[in-house]
Amino acid sequence: HDVLAWARIPSQPPSNEPTLTDWWQRTKGQTPHALRKGLQSIAMLVPWMIWKQRNECVFENARPSVTTLVDRIKAEAKCWAQAGSLGLRVVLPTNWDVH
Template sequence: QRKALASVTLLVPWMIWKHMNECVFDNASPSIATLVGRIKDEASSWATAGALGLRTVL
């Protein structure tokens, strides 16, 4: 669980940052639903790539 928490601690702020940049620079509309969906997708990708702790969260 410690590894999962560490991964989530990195993943969530990173995805918020990316979403914010899309809103500022690409004129995308801010959307919590979109952000949460992208976080889930990215977490799944990280788990597939070897972040095994994230599998317990998913």
């Protein structure tokens, strides 16, 4: 599941970059200025949600699930957008009803 696939950000996940910082610099440079706040929000949201799922697995014996993780990321992104994250409002699909 490519989380950025549902967003309108023209970006690819990290692949051959030596560091995450190299990927970030490349991606930020390739992203139109109007979409950068959305990219920054997603770049914070995704690791946060991965961390939360990891904690559920470690401390609550939950089973890891990519499908559940992606669904939670989408739900949280929608909440952030509704709470006022203008950058996410720009990049999220219009059918999410956050606009």
